[in-house]
Amino acid sequence: MNGSPKPKLLVLVGPTGSGKTEIAIQLAQALSGEIISADSRYLYRELNIGTAKPSPDELTRVPHHLINVTTLDNPWSLGVYQKATHQLIQQINLRGHLPILAGGTGQYIRAITEQWEIPAQAPEHQLRDAIELWGQRIGFDALHQRLARLDPEAAQLIDYRNKRRTIRALEVIFATGQRFSDLRKKSISSYQQLIIGIAWPRELLYERIDARIEAMFAAGLVEEVQELVDRGYAEALKRMGIIGYSEVLQYLEGQSSLEEAKQQMRHNTRVFVRRQANWFKPNDPKIHWFNATDPAVLAHMLDLIKATF
Template structure:
């Protein structure tokens, strides 16, 4: 019988404190961190994605960061492949792989082994939906998907135009909801799911403070540099929270204050969607970060019920 490798998964909404806890746990349990964030795969997008700093990456080995340039396409399937390869390498070093992030689809692609439908690209249909989004906006496009497949729509950010169009493309070519075509073949891992949460008012306050910190840390300069390198607003990467709004500001469409307010508002809505996604996963052990002993409880769970019992 094949021995199952351990995999620790740490999820939760943005700004809840996943990074700090993951660094602590990685040092305590000889772990290596895999980013479970769909935007941290892009090079040069550091401040706005809250990517681990160089100091943090030196402190603990990180994976699945800086895989492609902002103008390169990157799929869930590619992320899954990179993740499985990294996990195998971490197991070979007898270390603990820790998948940490807030992109639910990417997390579950790894933990639940999704096999996505192999439908060829429909150029005409993609052009049609792109034109629709240009005229009516990404939210209107997302609502078209919501009408046909609410499950998939709830998994995707309205600004993730490429994946929204892909889902509509699959539906049009198969006549079935995209969500109904995701075959699961669970990987051979023994997985412990941990989820972080806190009262919503406090989370929203932390989100607002994080956005202010990103501006102070150079988000404006980062986006300006990306634009100067030829990365335009039409790219999926530049539709990410923070980047889209700063691009609008640089184009003279909105003030910096308005851009910041839109980022804060959009991030709060995004955190709400993240929580909705993860709340549907029954495997997750939830911990309130405001509890004084939450780190001790997590440490005990990992050391006792998880790592102590090996196949």
């Protein structure tokens, strides 16, 4: 040990629709911070309205990282994201700024804060193709159920709509003979880190989510998805299973009405919020939760952050 201080890391978590984008910007402005996105959907340049990605104006208010860095043709693995994030945390600290890891993708947050050692299993494309064909034959809901039998922990943390991650977990299990969750090793964090969370009463959160969904449709979500279909991305969107895009695809394919698509999107988002709670538990002692309805919530956050760093 050379006694040098650990790099600092502030982490902001919370369910979808909780206002993490604006809180992160305000914290960054007050703390000379730079925001690192921990939202798997923000990586992709083609996905904008349906992901509630920060607006161009919001992106100019403070430095943002890992937004619009790849395309649907080149999906990032967890390992690629983790490597890029670790590099950014070091670089931001060297600039004398505070890195703020903000987002709702629990797998991304944990991979950084718990220093996961990602399974090094190389892709086996024939096996992967075979699992995808299996899913097409039995249905991808049923495929996720097969994963739940083999590895309940992995299945609990992987959204059943995310075909790509379900297939990858099964691929690793079949190739190694070990559970996917057992191959994910944790180690002591190399950062001086503080994790804070935004908490909303559930009914108020659902009202915010419903309003945001309506705003997405008003802003042109259907047109955005239609453009992606026209560019040949329908299958890629189906594999990724992103809420908003999946429901609109069903509408565009004539499987539902527009109102049914909205209703399904509201339902699926509520399910997703409950799934996020598996990653960000209210009783997790590592997370300092703040009541979003408190008018002084930002000031209370800043008091804790300044006392910590």
